[in-house]
Amino acid sequence: EDKVVQSPLSLVVHEGDTVTLNCSYEVTNFRSLLWYKQEKKAPTFLFMLTSSGIEKKSGRLSSILDKKELFSILNITATQTGDSAVYLCAVGKNTGTASKLTFGTGTRLQVTL
């Protein structure tokens, strides 16, 4: 059975800190790894990674994938209170007609003043 495991489950940091969120996976027919941010409502898309070693970056957020060791990390530098959210990792697999995503249970990040 496909498995996506995120760690830590929750994290409390002070504004300005740097955090690293982890995602490991065991999935057949792996195609991609995606990160989402979920505040109060819908998950919003952050990154999609398909190749090992290539960093994706957007502002203070960056992510990298290691397909040999089957994991990804999401880094957030200079955290702000607006970064408080649940961060979800998902793995996409090839099904032929749809992008089937298997999600991890998420890391709940709380950034305090």
Place this chain on the structure above:
Amino acid sequence: DTAVSQTPKYLVTQMGNDKSIKCEQNLGHDTMYWYKQDSKKFLKIMFSYNNKELIINETVPNRFSPKSPDKAHLNLHINSLELGDSAVYFCASSPKQGQGRDEQFFGPGTRLTVL
């Protein structure tokens, strides 16, 4: 402007009732999905439709029946609601497979509470 919309946002109902949730996307995507997110925030795929055809059907009780009248709409009907059906239900859509994009775009969710 809303990309993926769902109605209603909140649904409170008694056990045994039948209810429907509607979803519409204006992104021109071919594929739509229903997810269930439980109280522990675990998001799990239920169904997927590609251009009105059912293509993913996870282990979901047959009380749940999706219907896609056209590729921009995917509705979810639930019969004989049970307490365990209480959750947030998210609709999502994605571009056509083969374009190298797996990202899915989510609606705002429908919080279903069964009493």
